[in-house]
Amino acid sequence: MRIDHRILKRFFVAGAFAVASFASLPARAGWGDLNLTRGVSELSREIHDMHMIMLWICVAIAVVTFGTMIYAMVRFRKSKGAVSDQKMLHNARLEATWTIIPVIILIAMAVPSVEKLVKIEDTSGSGLTIKITGHQWYWQYEYLGTGYSFYSRLARSSDLARQKGSGIDPGSVPNYLLEVDKPLVVPTGVKIRLLLTANDVIHAWWVPAFGMKRDAIPGFINEMWISVDEDKPGTYRGQCAELCGADHGFMPIVVVAKPKAEFDAWLAEQEAAAQPALAAATE
Amino acid sequence: MAAAAHHDDHAHHGPPKGIVRWLTTTNHKDIGTLYLVFSLLMFFVGGGLAFMIRAELFQPGLQLLNPVVFNEMTTMHALIMIFGAVMPATVGLANWMIPMQIGAADMALPRMNLFSFWLLVAGSLLLLSTFLMPGGAPAGGWTMYPPLVLQTGESFPFAIFAIHLMGASSIMGAINVIVTIVNMRAPGMTLLKMPLFTWSWLITAYLLIAVMPVFAGAVTMLLTDYYFHTSFFNAAGGGDPVLYQHVFWFFGHPEVYIMILPAFGIVSEVIATFSRKPIFGYEAMVYAIASIAFLSFIVWAHHMFVVGMPLAGQMFFMLATMLIAVPTGVKIFNWTATMWRGSLTFEPPMLFALAFLFLFTIGGFSGLMMAVVPSDFQYHDTYFIVAHFHYVLVPGSVFALMAAVYYWLPKWTGHMYDMRLAKAHFWLSAVFVNVLFFPQHFLGLAGMPRRIPDYAAQFADWNMVSSIGAFGFGLSQLLFVWVIVKCVRGGERATAGVWDWPHGLEWTVPSPAPYHTFEKAPEIH
Numbered sequence: 001m002r003i004d005h006r007i008l009k010r011f012f013v014a015g016a017f018a019v020a021s022f023a024s025l026p027a028r029a030g031w032g033d034l035n036l037t038r039g040v041s042e043l044s045r046e047i048h049d050m051h052m053i054m055l056w057i058c059v060a061i062a063v064v065t066f067g068t069m070i071y072a073m074v075r076f077r078k079s080k081g082a083v084s085d086q087k088m089l090h091n092a093r094l095e096a097t098w099t100i101i102p103v104i105i106l107i108a109m110a111v112p113s114v115e116k117l118v119k120i121e122d123t124s125g126s127g128l129t130i131k132i133t134g135h136q137w138y139w140q141y142e143y144l145g146t147g148y149s150f151y152s153r154l155a156r157s158s159d160l161a162r163q164k165g166s167g168i169d170p171g172s173v174p175n176y177l178l179e180v181d182k183p184l185v186v187p188t189g190v191k192i193r194l195l196l197t198a199n200d201v202i203h204a205w206w207v208p209a210f211g212m213k214r215d216a217i218p219g220f221i222n223e224m225w226i227s228v229d230e231d232k233p234g235t236y237r238g239q240c241a242e243l244c245g246a247d248h249g250f251m252p253i254v255v256v257a258k259p260k261a262e263f264d265a266w267l268a269e270q271e272a273a274a275q276p277a278l279a280a281a282t283e
Numbered sequence: 284m285a286a287a288a289h290h291d292d293h294a295h296h297g298p299p300k301g302i303v304r305w306l307t308t309t310n311h312k313d314i315g316t317l318y319l320v321f322s323l324l325m326f327f328v329g330g331g332l333a334f335m336i337r338a339e340l341f342q343p344g345l346q347l348l349n350p351v352v353f354n355e356m357t358t359m360h361a362l363i364m365i366f367g368a369v370m371p372a373t374v375g376l377a378n379w380m381i382p383m384q385i386g387a388a389d390m391a392l393p394r395m396n397l398f399s400f401w402l403l404v405a406g407s408l409l410l411l412s413t414f415l416m417p418g419g420a421p422a423g424g425w426t427m428y429p430p431l432v433l434q435t436g437e438s439f440p441f442a443i444f445a446i447h448l449m450g451a452s453s454i455m456g457a458i459n460v461i462v463t464i465v466n467m468r469a470p471g472m473t474l475l476k477m478p479l480f481t482w483s484w485l486i487t488a489y490l491l492i493a494v495m496p497v498f499a500g501a502v503t504m505l506l507t508d509y510y511f512h513t514s515f516f517n518a519a520g521g522g523d524p525v526l527y528q529h530v531f532w533f534f535g536h537p538e539v540y541i542m543i544l545p546a547f548g549i550v551s552e553v554i555a556t557f558s559r560k561p562i563f564g565y566e567a568m569v570y571a572i573a574s575i576a577f578l579s580f581i582v583w584a585h586h587m588f589v590v591g592m593p594l595a596g597q598m599f600f601m602l603a604t605m606l607i608a609v610p611t612g613v614k615i616f617n618w619t620a621t622m623w624r625g626s627l628t629f630e631p632p633m634l635f636a637l638a639f640l641f642l643f644t645i646g647g648f649s650g651l652m653m654a655v656v657p658s659d660f661q662y663h664d665t666y667f668i669v670a671h672f673h674y675v676l677v678p679g680s681v682f683a684l685m686a687a688v689y690y691w692l693p694k695w696t697g698h699m700y701d702m703r704l705a706k707a708h709f710w711l712s713a714v715f716v717n718v719l720f721f722p723q724h725f726l727g728l729a730g731m732p733r734r735i736p737d738y739a740a741q742f743a744d745w746n747m748v749s750s751i752g753a754f755g756f757g758l759s760q761l762l763f764v765w766v767i768v769k770c771v772r773g774g775e776r777a778t779a780g781v782w783d784w785p786h787g788l789e790w791t792v793p794s795p796a797p798y799h800t801f802e803k804a805p806e807i808h
Binding site for chain 2: 035036047050055058061120161177218238243244
């Protein structure tokens, strides 16, 4: 019994220390960000649901296995007079059970995963195609079929603040490191096919709210699709997700989702504005 | 009679004194010690790099390192921890314990044994020296994906050569283990009587021989792409950058198991000893290790779900990956069953083994979650994966290595160590390792990519917690060194059996183990 107390005491001291170190931190916005976003598209919600199913399955398995371990650790202590059973060497029925049950659980998990995967990989029937090119260290977006294309870089305010020894408090910069000079604009309620490639090294395009990421590989074209809910126009942010050199952490992605009509008007305007420049360039 | 005594005398002469002993020794115990000390040193070098990474990530903004140096830190931290710390530590344990567990006098190839150790030292020093070269150390990540890795400065060929050296060293170590186990078992020590640590290393050695040459080939192709414009991985020349990733992970995934299988062996030994009960399902344990090793060859592309593989490929690698949970589950359940109806005490090795049991399983759960491809599209390349592999590597492999040190240290030194200090080391490590890595799950799910030197404001809180955990964990390891140093210098004399319920040949020889053991093969009953 005495040993129990000593171990409990150590747990308590360690726990108190951990709590103290948590409590001494300044309150900020990040404490609540504990889970995957549900996002704003059908795919991101399905992926979130899949994630939650897996999480709860793991929690359930953890409760059973950790519970058994803890029970064994408490119940079969030498200090409590437990004597070991030298004859307990194997048990074919038990071993078969704990091999077969996991197989069944895995099959149950695999079926919905495969189903969702098939849907994710089906890029057919899209209403708009955008080509995304990764560069060291900015993105290029091209609305295929319109000839309209532009670059999107880290916003000046973030770029100044992120320099070593800039003296600017990152907390004072709105959307620090997640703001660009010119965001990608997409329509809501439209299946958008994204073609991904890169100019120099491998990058990866990722906006968590859309649920998907995919590598942009030089010399190859990858594709994926996104679709923003009709009722969820807004600004969505992400980052390059594949190490691409020095400024890998400084090539954010910002997507502004507008209702279809507003988007069409915006795109027409951009094309018109780009025409004279294009004409001048070709002369 | 007199001649025999004289002969005995000659055979048992001690090692040469001083530095010469350590430079020229071919004794498996000395080489084991060299490996273990070297890996501990590298553990602190790699830990120092991690310390700088966590210091930079303590709060948003760049305070200490510029982005290139940060990338050098993450790259070198991984390379040093994998090739300099964890792998050599398991080789050190193999050197010390395999001959003693199977009743052999030494390793089968003692001179090659010494050669492989010094190759490792040369490779590690060469790797570390890249920090001083123009353009700095490699900064393209330990996976060295082209085309990025081809932007490395003048250190590029040196880093590759360092990897060749360390790879050659590993292969020699593996050959030595296999030859020793196959040829030098004491009469009566059949394969299915071998202790599980020896078994786990036998299988690990085959994995090493199978995949290290593949890795050497991949990095050599990088070298020829760089200098001779061969375009293996250059799309402009008809090559494919993704091909490198396939070849790399064909090595990389078994490599992960090379670091964890010996840990499985250690935990099996420790849990049985401190439950005072033979391991439950011994044969199932052997088959589980073998199945995991086999599966490790057919799951590699789960590291690359976002490169744009065909649907059928993604499905295959998802299902194969999920299958690994079955033999791994068998191991976890068998360890639990070993404790069941046992008689448990909680000495430091057992504490580390139990922490392994819980925390490695947590790493297994996140691994299972990532096997599901749709969810992996979100998790991939975020802090969620960083949390996952650190859970299986730190409270997984490293805790098992610490359990091994605390388990066999009295056998090596002949002294008991300070139990109170060792338990303090355990509790500090166990608490801080969770403060360090658990919040990284949250960061990844919230959307923080890995390998970034600076981050948006919403990630600030958990990064700070993680950094505090890192500092605490790092400092706690100084206690580990202190316990070892104190134990080497003196302490209560250890008996031959050391523990209450010793099982296996290593506990039949005196403590400290004599310089030469089992020159006459023991009898196995």
